[in-house]
Amino acid sequence: MDYTIEKKIPSYFQGNQTISKKDLVDGIRKDFPNLKESSINVYLSKLKKEGVLKNPTRGIYALQGNNEFCPVINSKLKRLFNKIKKDYPFIDFCIWNTIWLNGLMRHQPFKYYTIVELEKDVAQSVFYKLKDKGKQVFLEPDTETFELYIHNSDDVIIIKHLVSEAPVIETENIIIPSLEKLLVDMIIDTNLYGAQQGELDFIYESAFSKFEINQGKMKRYAQRRNKEKEVEHRMNLTLAKN
Incomplete structure (x- = not known):
């Protein structure tokens, strides 16, 4: 089940760099109606720790993947x-x-x-x-x-x-x-x-x-x-x- 949800995560963004937590949770509940919201929150925390998702600001999620800012220091x-x-x-x-x-x-x-x-x-x-x-x-x-x-x-x-x-x-x-x-x-x-x-x-x-x-x-x-x-x-x- 966990792996199945992880594979679906990118589809919830639909080309957007960020989405609200509400939209992300709603998308997961639609595809996995048996999941309680508390279980989804635990799973989202797990994905953040694993680097699949990032949480740049409160209530907003983004897919991991952009580079860190590392300019050339001569x-x-x-x-x-x-x-x-x-x-x-x-x-x-x-x-x-x-x-x-x-x-x-x-x-x-x-x-x-x-x-x-x-x-x-x-x-x-x-x-x-x-x-x-x-x-x-x-x-x-x-x-x-x-x-x-x-x-x-x-x-x-x-x-x-x-x-x-x-x-x-x-x-x-x-x-x-x-x-x-x-x-x-x-x-x-x-x-x-x-x-x-x-x-x-x-x-x-x-x-x-x-x-x-x-x-x-x-x-x-x-x-x-x-x-x-x-x-x-x-x-x-x-x-x-x-």
């Missing part, structure tokens, strides 16, 4: 991360490059920036240290700075303040922002993500179709950034298309 980025880590071993920070977003876009930007996001208390200190080493570095640049200097420069490092409890991940011993964080920040920081503003719909659709996205994580971070409604609205539009 040696230059690693050296910068390790230098900051050596000088400031106890701070929270992450590092990344805007080129990582290319795989989600139709049109490829010509300029890429290295981003360092760290605790506000040390941001200025890190800024001056990198400046002293001859780096083209900008601290929390505004719209005018982007237009006059950053857009016309190469090999730029941008220092941003890291929001507390921002979702980050560790890969290759380097702390980077999670894809959930990037998707939320993209809606808020229109200067840094200027090249992506015209493709937000396409970027969200690409991200949700290619990678594992934890919607609960996105919503919690969006709430911390006071943009929960905007982010949830865009997620809902994306999921409706998928």
Whole structure:
């Protein structure tokens, strides 16, 4: 019986990336009318543990199978991360490059920036240290700075303040922002993500179709950034298309 239900699970999605728990339970009960709802709930929990199903947010199920977000971290980025880590071993920070977003876009930007996001208390200190080493570095640049200097420069490092409890991940011993964080920040920081503003719909659709996205994580971070409604609205539009 268990194997029979497992084989039927993909049919309940009918090409949809996600479905509600109610729709999934209703589908199973229709095909297996002798099963009690309590037994179905136990079985769904079993399928989650086995990796057949995922539960990205409360009351929503999806089929397992999308890839984890694992961008290429080049040696230059690693050296910068390790230098900051050596000088400031106890701070929270992450590092990344805007080129990582290319795989989600139709049109490829010509300029890429290295981003360092760290605790506000040390941001200025890190800024001056990198400046002293001859780096083209900008601290929390505004719209005018982007237009006059950053857009016309190469090999730029941008220092941003890291929001507390921002979702980050560790890969290759380097702390980077999670894809959930990037998707939320993209809606808020229109200067840094200027090249992506015209493709937000396409970027969200690409991200949700290619990678594992934890919607609960996105919503919690969006709430911390006071943009929960905007982010949830865009997620809902994306999921409706998928």
